[in-house]
Amino acid sequence: MIRIGIVGGTGYTGVELLRILALHPECVISVVTSRSDAGKRVDELYPNLRGFVDGVFVEPSANALAGCDLVFFATPNGTAMRMAEALLAQGVKVIDLSADFRLKDPAVWAHWYGESHVSPHLLQEAVYGLPEVNRALIRSARLIACPGCYPTSVQLALLPLVESGAIRLDRIIADVKSGVSGAGRKAEIPMLMSETGESLKAYSVKGHRHWPEIRQGLEQAAGQTVGLTFVPHLIPMIRGIHATVYAELNAGYGDLQALFEERYRGEPFVDILPPGSHPDTRNVRGVNRCQIAVHRPLEGNTVVILSVIDNLVKGAAGQAVQNMNLMFGVEETVGLRSVGLYP
Amino acid sequence: MIRIGIVGGTGYTGVELLRILALHPECVISVVTSRSDAGKRVDELYPNLRGFVDGVFVEPSANALAGCDLVFFATPNGTAMRMAEALLAQGVKVIDLSADFRLKDPAVWAHWYGESHVSPHLLQEAVYGLPEVNRALIRSARLIACPGCYPTSVQLALLPLVESGAIRLDRIIADVKSGVSGAGRKAEIPMLMSETGESLKAYSVKGHRHWPEIRQGLEQAAGQTVGLTFVPHLIPMIRGIHATVYAELNAGYGDLQALFEERYRGEPFVDILPPGSHPDTRNVRGVNRCQIAVHRPLEGNTVVILSVIDNLVKGAAGQAVQNMNLMFGVEETVGLRSVGLYP
Amino acid sequence: MIRIGIVGGTGYTGVELLRILALHPECVISVVTSRSDAGKRVDELYPNLRGFVDGVFVEPSANALAGCDLVFFATPNGTAMRMAEALLAQGVKVIDLSADFRLKDPAVWAHWYGESHVSPHLLQEAVYGLPEVNRALIRSARLIACPGCYPTSVQLALLPLVESGAIRLDRIIADVKSGVSGAGRKAEIPMLMSETGESLKAYSVKGHRHWPEIRQGLEQAAGQTVGLTFVPHLIPMIRGIHATVYAELNAGYGDLQALFEERYRGEPFVDILPPGSHPDTRNVRGVNRCQIAVHRPLEGNTVVILSVIDNLVKGAAGQAVQNMNLMFGVEETVGLRSVGLYP
Amino acid sequence: MIRIGIVGGTGYTGVELLRILALHPECVISVVTSRSDAGKRVDELYPNLRGFVDGVFVEPSANALAGCDLVFFATPNGTAMRMAEALLAQGVKVIDLSADFRLKDPAVWAHWYGESHVSPHLLQEAVYGLPEVNRALIRSARLIACPGCYPTSVQLALLPLVESGAIRLDRIIADVKSGVSGAGRKAEIPMLMSETGESLKAYSVKGHRHWPEIRQGLEQAAGQTVGLTFVPHLIPMIRGIHATVYAELNAGYGDLQALFEERYRGEPFVDILPPGSHPDTRNVRGVNRCQIAVHRPLEGNTVVILSVIDNLVKGAAGQAVQNMNLMFGVEETVGLRSVGLYP
Incomplete structure (x- = not known):
């Protein structure tokens, strides 16, 4: 024991x-x-x-x-x-x-x-x-x-793309939404239910501590510098993170769904959803799991990755x-x- | 298997x-x-x-x-x-x-x-x-x-008192609050989040189907007829029931805390909280457990029992x-x- | 001005x-x-x-x-x-x-x-x-x-009955539910969204400061002592109070709906709902209004009054x-x- | 009249x-x-x-x-x-x-x-x-x-930049979050509180009807074609939209705060917040107002505009x-x- x-x-x-x-x-x-x-x-x-x-x-x-x-x-x-x-x-x-x-x-x-x-x-x-x-x-x-909660959700969303060279690395955008438990158990007015319930806001847009952590991880995976914009948002729910990540595809990027399934094959706690899925944060609430879906809106050259975790569990x-x-x-x-x- | x-x-x-x-x-x-x-x-x-x-x-x-x-x-x-x-x-x-x-x-x-x-x-x-x-x-x-969800929470709150003769049986009041999942997964406008979020209401005050079920259980325990008023309320949360039960104590009712602890000793899924407790529904969310606290406000002759379950689990x-x-x-x-x- | x-x-x-x-x-x-x-x-x-x-x-x-x-x-x-x-x-x-x-x-x-x-x-x-x-x-x-928020909702629910002698005064029960803004804008852990969201609890069952205030008001209206049990509950919403009040009817209590409509005729901010109504707290959110419905469950001799206000407005x-x-x-x-x- | x-x-x-x-x-x-x-x-x-x-x-x-x-x-x-x-x-x-x-x-x-x-x-x-x-x-x-609710929030966020030529028009990203009332009052299981409460998801990532409407408005303002990725999200609250809009700045874009204040000077229902602000959706709940803040994270060349409205009012x-x-x-x-x- x-x-x-x-x-x-x-x-x-x-x-x-x-x-x-x-x-x-x-x-x-x-x-x-x-x-x-x-x-x-x-x-x-x-x-x-x-x-x-x-x-x-x-x-x-x-x-x-x-x-x-x-x-x-x-x-x-x-x-x-x-x-x-x-x-x-x-x-x-x-x-x-x-x-x-x-x-x-x-x-x-x-x-x-x-x-x-x-x-x-x-x-x-x-x-x-x-x-x-x-x-x-x-x-x-x-x-x-x-790892931090935001960095876990964003890195898992990006690793297959960054490691394989499928995307441009100079302009990645991570728009991430978190439940309020991410702020911890501290007596602070902004985290009262009266303040955060039934409302939504971005915060730390100027720069958040998880930005250098995410960038460090991506740069290690890429072997080169990465340009990243990261904006966290506070959502009126208790647990859950939803990362919506945007990147521009390079030519010849291949089958994105297969790329993700291959990268995480055998991983017990990363679950690539079927094509066309939109993961809900509730489906991973209380469990050690990251669910991911990959999209290419309107068949253009922007890839959108949706990645959800429970910030207190897999995060x-x-x-x-x-x-x-x-x-x-x-x-x-x-x-x-x-x-x-x-x- | x-x-x-x-x-x-x-x-x-x-x-x-x-x-x-x-x-x-x-x-x-x-x-x-x-x-x-x-x-x-x-x-x-x-x-x-x-x-x-x-x-x-x-x-x-x-x-x-x-x-x-x-x-x-x-x-x-x-x-x-x-x-x-x-x-x-x-x-x-x-x-x-x-x-x-x-x-x-x-x-x-x-x-x-x-x-x-x-x-x-x-x-x-x-x-x-x-x-x-x-x-x-x-x-x-x-x-x-x-058993139904409301009847489980109310009967567990009352059984020690009814079986022991500690309370008057002709005027029991059960004011019960339920999360919205109790209404089931049905496409109905009143259960939309826009309708039930950030609001609270009683319903079926004229008479609810769980009333005869609760009364049947109490009368079996008491061996006589029971007068019961039961009012359910819809609460803006997903899971959880909180029963607040009021009854008038008979003379010589004894130590209420001991009565409840004794009645449920060895029960794996009923948990009598320490004196002075106020159970939260969240503490039983997702688990098969009923937590109960017993109070006598202002040391009067009204007993108030607080009983919480998850309506989808123990309920x-x-x-x-x-x-x-x-x-x-x-x-x-x-x-x-x-x-x-x-x- | x-x-x-x-x-x-x-x-x-x-x-x-x-x-x-x-x-x-x-x-x-x-x-x-x-x-x-x-x-x-x-x-x-x-x-x-x-x-x-x-x-x-x-x-x-x-x-x-x-x-x-x-x-x-x-x-x-x-x-x-x-x-x-x-x-x-x-x-x-x-x-x-x-x-x-x-x-x-x-x-x-x-x-x-x-x-x-x-x-x-x-x-x-x-x-x-x-x-x-x-x-x-x-x-x-x-x-x-x-007046306090709880006392406003409970007194308005009871005044017609107490003033007219329609109910027994020795055993009134007020089970009251409040949104979290009633606790004020104070940095306290129990009022964090992570603590109060998606959960429900009673509090101060042993005795709450609004109890003597309500009793004082009722005793003034009745001209005699009143027996009152008052249990407040904390609900996962921001604004709103719902009082559910129980009392035993005296013989010859008359037409309850008419009693309430008569008592509050001309009152600009008290609204007696049609028979059979169940007021939602949301319908008075942000406005100076008390909506009230009167019920007699299963045609028995218990009257149940449902009364809603916005705790920050009419309260x-x-x-x-x-x-x-x-x-x-x-x-x-x-x-x-x-x-x-x-x- | x-x-x-x-x-x-x-x-x-x-x-x-x-x-x-x-x-x-x-x-x-x-x-x-x-x-x-x-x-x-x-x-x-x-x-x-x-x-x-x-x-x-x-x-x-x-x-x-x-x-x-x-x-x-x-x-x-x-x-x-x-x-x-x-x-x-x-x-x-x-x-x-x-x-x-x-x-x-x-x-x-x-x-x-x-x-x-x-x-x-x-x-x-x-x-x-x-x-x-x-x-x-x-x-x-x-x-x-x-106009639609999403298009109102996104166009007001982008008009000053698009009209003035401050940003590249080929790769604009609008990550938008909406409360559930945007889905209307329809009896549909996915909009039940049990389904949408305490959870968050993107939807229609493949293409949403508001995308051509937003693009039409931006192209009219720009006088040329615009490349836009638009991803809507469903948030566990009733009212409110928060648009987070990302664009790449052209050289010589000037003072962004002044650009926005100038563009909307005299507008009774558009309110440019002071530099460094993060608008909350609650501050415009129930009112006909768009509040906007402009950011340039880490002093880079990405501009982030935060724009909030009430989807049922200004939207x-x-x-x-x-x-x-x-x-x-x-x-x-x-x-x-x-x-x-x-x-």
């Missing part, structure tokens, strides 16, 4: 980890930390976990976590980069769900996250935990940078557990086979 | 049965019928089932269902009472999720459902599938009448599978242990 | 006052205060007001408000009772939308609001601003206590403007004639 | 016309037709109109409408083109809110609407009712083709009344000055 520690167990990615891991047959939840709710029963705060998760939140500390085989960081940015090194030194593996280890270049990280990186050498060691790209590296990694906690399974030699789908609620 | 047939697989209770049974280790889905979508792939209509349910919808017929061990009816009222007898005669067990077998008195049934009952003798044989009341009978039943398909497990000697919780999504 | 000051212009009742008063032909908005946003343009915070409300928020102070004819307090409880006296002394009239002047008994006020009242003598002077009860007193008042800012019109001799409906959005 | 007829008064654009016209001081609603609800009181179907709209729905017929000065068609496509000519011949002016007269080329119309146009000569006469483009023509028109009924005011010499804003509800 893998002994698990979760740092930051009271946020939405933390409780989603608890939900998934509570029924995972190969692991035991040893420690769940929370600065704000230490001493409180986990199932008092989250009654959905009654009967599934026992025990109380504890203060985060290296001591408390030392006996774990694996620690997940479900914390705000800036925490994992301060604690990971000590854990790794004790032989504890680390999966970080925050942004601390996602970018390779410390200068770029510092620009977008507003402070110098505390452990820049770990930026190099960290494996970007997108199994559809880095499965082999993940198996042997000590430290995983779990966070589910993907983290997928990484865990790979790191510990567990079959990749264990604990992650579930069917989305409909309706 | 239990060979399963589902009649009416395209409605919300039908697809919810598919979702649960797809991962149930002791059964195999043999036949799924649909009059409207015969010939279509199940996962074309319901992309959440891709990779989990194979095959196509077939026309409903006795032949198609004859090879099954168990047939679920997830049909509108009036279908099961016309088909059940033939199946039972062939040794096929039946669980009806519609209202066809819920009432014992054919005259009462005819009054509320607007036609004469076709198989009145089966009304007597049918076991009302509320395991918290009829567990032993269910184990040996051929024909189960699965329909989940409860049906719980019945199936009992009927076929499978451990009662198999296929039904899951954790509600939060948020 | 009536010169208006608004204290606390950044909360939901404050901005709703701005919305209504911006188009009111008999008044001019002179001062809008906000501690948190002083110096900021009003229409920067609230872009719906662009072109309708000019100017900036100012720090609240007696000086800033001295030149007004009327000051509205759209503040948290505890502010108006500290500032009203000075304003009244300068001849400024006051309408308080908070709870500071709603209860007559200082001891009851202190019990429910957790501190001693600062201006207990004003509790006696303040007129409870329910025009359907106190129209004449309001016309000559200096200080109005605008707060609209009712406040209705009071203003009465106080300043303006026709009562000026600025308040609008049609609810459908859908 | 303008005598008004409304054909198709029971759909969402019809009842929105009723809501606006009920308070319009210069017109009287003479006839409201409905095939399905003839004989029923208007305010029985729409209780929000109680006290504002009297009378009953009548069967549609030329006779019933002959006495009107103006007839609005709020009908499905295909009705107005069969009835307009007869009305015009009797001197009745016509504003069509359907798509019957929006396209100039009968062949293009036939291609997208699936039948031959019945009155192709009227396609030439009809004035496209976008006042920001055709104000002078509208004043003297007999027949107005009221339908409000714009129709704006056209009416112009046609009848009423000040353009009469009946249309209102403030959006917040929250």
